[in-house]
Amino acid sequence: MKKYTTVNDIANLTELINDAMALKKNPYAFQNIGKNKTLIMLFFNSSLRTRLSTQKAAQNLGMKVMVMNISKDGWALEFEDGTIMNSTAAEHVKEAAQVISQYGDVLAIRTFAGLTDKNEDYNEKIMSAFVKYATIPVVSLESATEHPLQALTDAITITEHQQKNKPKVVLTWAPHPKALPQAVANSFVKVMQLSNVDLIITHPKGYELDTEITKGATIEYNQEKAFENADFIYAKNWSSFADYGKVLTTDARWMITKKKMQQTHNAKFMHCLPVRRNVVVEDAVLDSENSLVIQQANNRTFAAQVILKKIINNYLSDD
């Protein structure tokens, strides 16, 4: 594994999940492989789980970690080629990525979608530039259109909790006051398509995700019908892909409620967090025994750890 910036970088999901679950049982088993190796984490945007769990994962492997809020602590970056840089950007990503690569062994980056220019976001302007110019492996801590560490976490969590072969997994849109990226939903759909599950996506009309990503998946506009016999309900808000970045509705009838959960096959509730209580999902669901959100967050550490381990073993190892 030379990079992990999209679910597409996964060669063998089952192997990754098994390795992650082994690391979870014995987190310090490989704490020599990261000796004299440094993870550099760059944050263009807010982070809590990702920031802490990825640091923890690296330290579990014996790596050093350097964390930087690059937009606050560093210099404004230019991403266009050939521009005359006489405005606010003080440094071109070409230099920044090459330079940073010399101070560490793995480069992890978080950057959110701008939600104004679909091409810019779906071309992954920032992440692609770092992948292009960095000379060390790049790991996404969420980018404009994907959140692959979250997706791997979700696949691990479903594997741990599934009680039958080919469980029914429902990805359901839920209301939210602000426009949010499609990144988590995109990566979740991708990872489920690599899994032996029955995936249903439900959302109001107008909230269709990129059909390049959802092709082959079942779209069901009736949330109630989608929930029938579900084993896992994965809730997430996202803004419109077609009417790019827009909030088309905040209809509270799409909120996940205890009553709706009762229509499922005693489904587990999942969400990547942070979650707005009583907007996305009722307290009664989050506080129920069927909620997996805390366990999902815990698995973030082992998803990150297995990816770092793969990168070290396959790419950075001296052997």
Next chain:
Amino acid sequence: MKKYTTVNDIANLTELINDAMALKKNPYAFQNIGKNKTLIMLFFNSSLRTRLSTQKAAQNLGMKVMVMNISKDGWALEFEDGTIMNSTAAEHVKEAAQVISQYGDVLAIRTFAGLTDKNEDYNEKIMSAFVKYATIPVVSLESATEHPLQALTDAITITEHQQKNKPKVVLTWAPHPKALPQAVANSFVKVMQLSNVDLIITHPKGYELDTEITKGATIEYNQEKAFENADFIYAKNWSSFADYGKVLTTDARWMITKKKMQQTHNAKFMHCLPVRRNVVVEDAVLDSENSLVIQQANNRTFAAQVILKKIINNYLSDD
């Protein structure tokens, strides 16, 4: 020791002080006990001494440390139960505290008083919520109404410098241009009440601290009289408790001066820092040999270290 968020959590002050003084002599004697243990430090507010000394303390014990300015780098938190989270808060402390607890072994938090709502502050809205929902031990790096690591530091420093049994210790209010919390004063009073000292509190009328805390202590409104025969002068500003959060006076006659110090029993001068020179205390006092402020700051490391050691030994140890 399962948590340390108030001086009330101290079971045996003498033992803590003795252990801290032993650690000061040999800071690296226990650097194996923190192996594979992580301290997570969350800052809602500014910090210099606490931030650096607590990191140092944890590293002295072999712990890893993850530091986060949670209000700047993470998500705005909700603390009320049952609310519909459709405003600015993106995450409920219920999730945040549980999630963070999975990435570390001890959780340390700094959060200041708002000084507008006495109930909110004295109920310790933020710290209490983390204590309630975190699943790992919580340590206060100062909260709305207490600064227990500072208080332990102060008790250590007085023990090191006292030249007689039952020294006279004076806590004196001093002027300040801004409204400050009562936290340091509250915790100092509490820790002195656990100590074998003669405690006098002096301040202008209207600056009485919470009587629940000061009961049993002597209040003397005449600063000059309070200073007579004092062995330690502990200066600190705080805003009014009765007229909550208000600055009632900035009367410069309450400033600690060389002249006032000469009325004491060659008293040592103490302050938790940061201190405003020539407002709270004259240069001549701070720069005198009787000032202990730098030595107090040094003891912050060993106060934090003894608390972390206690928590690891009594609560996190595998034995």
Next chain:
Amino acid sequence: MKKYTTVNDIANLTELINDAMALKKNPYAFQNIGKNKTLIMLFFNSSLRTRLSTQKAAQNLGMKVMVMNISKDGWALEFEDGTIMNSTAAEHVKEAAQVISQYGDVLAIRTFAGLTDKNEDYNEKIMSAFVKYATIPVVSLESATEHPLQALTDAITITEHQQKNKPKVVLTWAPHPKALPQAVANSFVKVMQLSNVDLIITHPKGYELDTEITKGATIEYNQEKAFENADFIYAKNWSSFADYGKVLTTDARWMITKKKMQQTHNAKFMHCLPVRRNVVVEDAVLDSENSLVIQQANNRTFAAQVILKKIINNYLSDD
């Protein structure tokens, strides 16, 4: 070596360069000397290379590192003696520097020139105060008027790439939209004056550097003439020293171009970064094989590492 805040602190440049090049070949050879030693890094200003490379350098030596954005995360500092601190500053540097010194073994500080008060900047108000009051060795991560780690890096890079004895080195001013400090230029001139090179400084009239620093160096106002037979072109913008802090011109004819580079003796191009493309220097130069900017940035690690090693060996060692 007891501090490194100016190029003047270098006793033997050749030895430092040789040691740095040895560290570059074997970065982990001395990773026991930093055991139980802590580097504290304080940032008053933005940093990317310095922030990451100095952390990496310290970790290569086995040191712990504590990084703090002191102006954002700490308290506003007072630098004047004898003032009545009733305004914004909450803490005097006298306390801050002494206190911080107790939590670490080496103190590294970045602080930029204000560019409004020449005396304040050239007296190094902030750096001098920390040097005065700190009780541990101080290392500059760039100050108002010097950037000595960059200068050492530059000397290492020139040594690595020079193809003849006494190469011709040209420091050339280049245009920039904002007023920048003279720090990098000052330190580069100083370090070149310790080196066996032929140093030419070229800039528009009015951009003369402090003559205390440049005395003995050749000033050539004709950039084209200066470039003739040059082996190294070191580009940098700075604001006026005489008309202090002012941008006198942004004349694009001073930009470093491919065409100008062709007038040299196949010169290597150097810049400390960040660099504004097509303002300071053309893409064609930066992207050419003759550009050393990435290799310069890499050498930042070993410049910092050799300085920290010197400080530990000569000053902090128990032997």
